[in-house]
Amino acid sequence: MQNPEKGAIRRLFLFLACLVPALAVADNDIACPVSQADETVRVRYVHDGDTVHLEDGRKVRLIGINTPELARDDKPEQAFAREARQALNTALALHDNRIGLVYGQERFDRYKRTLAHLFTPDGNNLQALLLQQGMALAITHPPNTRYTECYVSQERIARCQRKGLWARPDRVITRAADLGPESSGFQLVSGDIEHFSQTDKGIRLFMSEVMISIHSRDLDAFDVAELASLPGKTVTIRGWLHPANNASGRQSRYGRTVKFYLRLRHPSALEINPAAIETEC
Numbered sequence: 326m327q328n329p330e331k332g333a334i335r336r337l338f339l340f341l342a343c344l345v346p347a348l349a350v351a352d353n354d355i356a357c358p359v360s361q362a363d364e365t366v367r368v369r370y371v372h373d374g375d376t377v378h379l380e381d382g383r384k385v386r387l388i389g390i391n392t393p394e395l396a397r398d399d400k401p402e403q404a405f406a407r408e409a410r411q412a413l414n415t416a417l418a419l420h421d422n423r424i425g426l427v428y429g430q431e432r433f434d435r436y437k438r439t440l441a442h443l444f445t446p447d448g449n450n451l452q453a454l455l456l457q458q459g460m461a462l463a464i465t466h467p468p469n470t471r472y473t474e475c476y477v478s479q480e481r482i483a484r485c486q487r488k489g490l491w492a493r494p495d496r497v498i499t500r501a502a503d504l505g506p507e508s509s510g511f512q513l514v515s516g517d518i519e520h521f522s523q524t525d526k527g528i529r530l531f532m533s534e535v536m537i538s539i540h541s542r543d544l545d546a547f548d549v550a551e552l553a554s555l556p557g558k559t560v561t562i563r564g565w566l567h568p569a570n571n572a573s574g575r576q577s578r579y580g581r582t583v584k585f586y587l588r589l590r591h592p593s594a595l596e597i598n599p600a601a602i603e604t605e606c
C-alpha cells in the first residue's frame with residue numbers, strides 16, 4: 326500500500342534543498358553537527374577526497390559523498406580529484422590529523438572499509454566542508470541515511486555559487502544521449518524518462534539507453550505514484566553507471582536495448598525537472 330505522505334515529504338525535501346542560499350549558516354556556525362563522536366583517531370594519510378587511512382591501519386570511506394577519482398589503471402584523473410584530496414588534507418592538517426568518527430548504521434562496505442562521518446576536534450563535519458567547496462557530490466547509501474538532507478543542502482551551496490566542480494555544471498551532469506564507452510562509474514545523468522514498469526522485483530525506468538533500477542527492498546523510501554508519473558519528464562539521476570553485459574547491449578524484457586544501468590537506492594539521487602530547481606538559486 327502506498328504511503329500518501331511520501332510525495333509530500335519528498336517535495337518538502339527538495340524545497341528545503343533549494344532554499345539553502347537563503348538559509349546558509351553564518352561562518353561561525355557548524356553545518357551537519359554531531360554532539361559526540363563514536364571514536365577519536367588520527368589519520369595517517371589521505372588516499373583521495375573520500376577515503377583516508379588511519380594510523381591503526383584501517384581504511385575509512387566517508388559516508389554520504391563521492392569525490393572525483395585520481396588516475397588509476399588505464400583511467401585518467403578526473404577534474405578536481407587532486408583539489409579534493411588537498412582540501413581534505415588541509416582541513417586535517419589544521420588539527421594535527423586528529424578526527425572524530427561517527428559510524429554508519431552499516432559500518433563496513435563490501436571492500437571491508439569502515440564507513441563513517443568525519444569531524445574535526447572542534448566539531449566541523451568534513452563531508453559538509455568538501456560539499457560546500459564543490460569538491461564532492463552528495464550520494465546516499467541506505468541504511469546510512471544520517472545527514473542526507475544536510476549533505477544535499479551543503480552541495481546546493483556550492484552548486485548555486487558555482488564553486489569547485491559546479492563552476493562548469495555541464496561537466497558535472499552528462500546528457501544521457503552523450504554517454505559513451507568511457508562513461509561508466511559515478512555519474513550525474515540528465516534526460517527524459519521514456520518508460521516505466523513495475524514487477525515484484527522492483528521498478529525500472531528507461532532514459533535513452535540507460536535502464537534505471539529501483540529494487541523492491543528500496544521502494545519504501547520512494548513515492549511509487551510519483552515514479553509512475555515520470556515518463557515524459559526530464560530528470561537528473563546520480564549513482565554508479567554500469568555498462569551492459571555485452572557489446573551489443575543488454576536486452577530488457579520490454580524489447581529495449583540499453584548500454585548502461587544504474588541502481589537508485591534513495592530519492593535524493595533523483596531530481597525531477599532540475600532546470601526548475603536551478604531557478605531557486
